[in-house]
Amino acid sequence: MAPHTQMGSGHLSRGLLLLWVLLGTGLCHVGAEAEGFGQDARTSPPVAMFNWTAQLVEETYTNITQKCWEYFVDLMRNVTASELCEWKVISRPYSLLQACLEDWADHLRYGYPNALAEQYIFQSHHRYFHNCTLEHRVYFDPPEDVLLAMIIAPICLIPFLVTLVIWRSKDGKAQP
16 A cells, blocks of 8 residues: 555645546547557556647636636625625635635646636626725825815915914013
């Protein structure tokens, strides 16, 4: 028996998912039997060599991201409509979607961020989070004319107040 090595559940899941994708796309099929195989006991079976072209990587990544999306949708089924905008509730499924998209892109050397991953992120926002608003209002700068008035008013008021203080202090009465 071969020694059993401990594997994290994430690595095992990724490995199984990759195997599923490879089987689903037909990459693990060996077409023809090798001639003369089995005549000599010392010969080993043929080893399938994979030529990871850009098209194949893109197709594989497309299939995997579809599975990432389906898993995200499955997780979001447990979230009620009133909880859709609560980060404490949606952070786990959202982070898992993002991690799945990014990790598989890195694993396949596809590059991240990419258009397909962004499409799934936008799709998640459009489908689940489009009604979410910020709890705290975001304040913007006022229009230029209002901003100018708010700046000039105190500047013009300062000389008036200085003049008033000087005029009141020249009253001539001694202060005790």
